[in-house]
Amino acid sequence: MNAWREQLKNHVNTLEKLEKFINVTPAEREAILAHKHTRWGTTPYFASLMDKDDPNCPIRKQVIPSMLEFQNELGMEGYLVWKENRSTEEKRPDSIARQYRDRVAFAVTQTCGIYCRHCFRREVTIDKVLKLRLDVDEGLNWIADHPEVRDVLITGGDPLLLNDDEIEYILRRLREIPHIEMIRFGSRLPVVLPQRIDASLMKKLSGYHKVPIWVNTQINHPREITELTARAVYDLTTCGINVGNQAVLLKGINDTVPVFRELHQKLLSIRVRPYYLFYCEAAPGIDHFRTPLEKGSELIRDALRGHTTGLAQPLYVIATNIGKISLLTNDAIVDKNETRYLLKNHDGRFTEMPVIPE
Ligand SMILES: *Cc1c(COP(=O)(O)O)cnc(C)c1O
Ligand code: SF4
Secondary structure, eight states, X not given: OOHHHHHHHTOBOSHHHHTTTSOOOHHHHHHHHHTTTSOOOBOXXXXXXXXXXXXXXXXXXXXXXXXXXGOOSSSOTTHHHHHTTTTSSXXXXXXXXXXXXXXXEEEOOSOOSBOOTXXXXXXXXXXXXXXOOXXXXXXXXXXXXXXXXXXXXXXXXXXXXXXXXXXXXXXXXXXXXXXXXXXXXXXXXXXXXXXXXXXXXXXXXXXXXXXXXXXXXXXXXGGGOXXXXXXXXXXXXXXXXXXXXXXXOOTTTTOSHHHXXXXXXXXXXXXXXXXXXXXXXXXXXXXXXXXXXXXXXXXXXXXXXXXXXXXXXXXXXXXXXXXXXXXXXXXXXXXXXXSEEEEEOTTSOEEEEEOOOO
């Protein structure tokens, strides 16, 4: 069995397996037992990066369930249906999420290498309260029938968990569609399962192609960056792939100036270009990860802009039902009262977000 399959086979997703890596605290134990009905866990590789004794370890907090997930006050019920415009008049396959005319998100699997506690798609990936029928051919046919779509973002779940032949098939089909100009993968595997970027996958991805591939990964804390991840990123770049990062702003994980600066400098040191910093979305069960909306621009101002290499600066955005809205300046925030922000997007439409108390 190859190394990445072995990692998946030994997924750390029970109390007993977790205890081989860390000293589990009573609070963690309680939360794990209370989350029996939902998915959690990660690879043995990623679990080995946890601090054995510190429950505030940024990796532990992303992997291990918390009782705080039950204290949902600000997250929206039915979040994904709203956010991904799943109840609009346009009929689309479940695999296609659409907010823009020229590009779509195409979900091809509901499986992940880590079930991030802060996941905004957790209704699908973790809690399984939203059932989607993901049919790859149905999605590909829909894309082929929509000539206005020029950019496809393959997502999930984690799309690099598909096997090599399935990935090759999707790439081939997309490259045969004349209006597709670029292909993107959103994947945490370079960080949680770097073994996945092996010689066999590289063979499928490499070669000069007119339709380029971009991979955006998600690294939230400098502790996640290791030699193996650096190597996986390098291997992707040797396949002609551009690698970017989409970090999520997470309270208690990366919301201080030193950690935030180290993260972004370290990304560049392994050839990853920071792309987005996402505000932690209003999905249910993740209130405890959310900072005030203004926090991200403060961090970019105090940790990055002028303080370090310009390439280290991500765009700070909030993902909404009307697309991503830039929060680098305050002009997107049209109004704010005690409970709600009123936000305006690039084409003048409005949406609302809950205010997070300090
Ligand atoms: C994020 C996203 C995209 C891509 O947005 P970019 O700003 O181009 O990276 C496209 N479609 C959906 C539904 C998205 O959520
Ligand atoms: S890997 Fe991505 S889709 Fe999967 S749980 Fe993490 S953030 Fe969500």
